[in-house]
Amino acid sequence: MTIYIVDDDAAFRESLVWLLEGAGHIVSAYESGEAFLHACTDNKDSIQGCLLLDVRMNGMSGLTLQQELNQRAITLPVIIVTGHADVAMAVQAMKNKAVDFIEKPFDDDKLLRLIDRILGDLSQQSTIEKQQTQHIERWRSLTKREEQVAQLVIAGRVNREIAEQLGISIKTVEIHRSRVMSKMQARNIAELIKQHVDLQPSI
Structure with missing residues (x-):
């Protein structure tokens, strides 16, 4: 500077x-x-x-x-x-x-x-601002289904509830959930929630 x-x-x-x-x-x-x-x-x-x-x-x-x-x-x-x-x-x-x-x-x-x-x-x-930009880019890299799973995870739903709501198997939920955590580079649910909060109102 x-x-x-x-x-x-x-x-x-x-x-x-x-x-x-x-x-x-x-x-x-x-x-x-x-x-x-x-x-x-x-x-x-x-x-x-x-x-x-x-x-x-x-x-x-x-x-x-x-x-x-x-x-x-x-x-x-x-x-x-x-x-x-x-x-x-x-x-x-x-x-x-x-x-x-x-x-x-x-x-x-x-x-x-x-x-x-x-x-x-x-x-x-x-x-x-750099962190927010990274979070936005990561979120946009999610597929539509991964985004749906991520939203439900953030809302506190367990895998069984997510599977029932989306009409998919629990195993499929686990796969999507793992991909979400990997793409968002979140080590746990708390980090995923924090990133999602940082994204508002960008998404």
């Missing part, structure tokens, strides 16, 4: 790059909202991380850039960087879905902790 900086103050930009790279982050800095938008247009799919955004800049303001990102569905967490006189603008930015704002001058350690928390949340969310 990358920390993106958009600020028209070159000295401030350089100091932020130095701070963040020193903390082990990958950093990409831009002198204007227009320049950052251009980069987003060219590399939209690879934009991952968070954005440190100045509110008051020459040309496109931070608020305008934020609105453009929202319109383009670029869901990058935004931390607003503001001077004391810009707090009202920062509040407006929060209403536009910024995750937090910091006032200049700010405490370096506080900023680093904030960024670490945001990136940690993003990483966790990314892991959850």
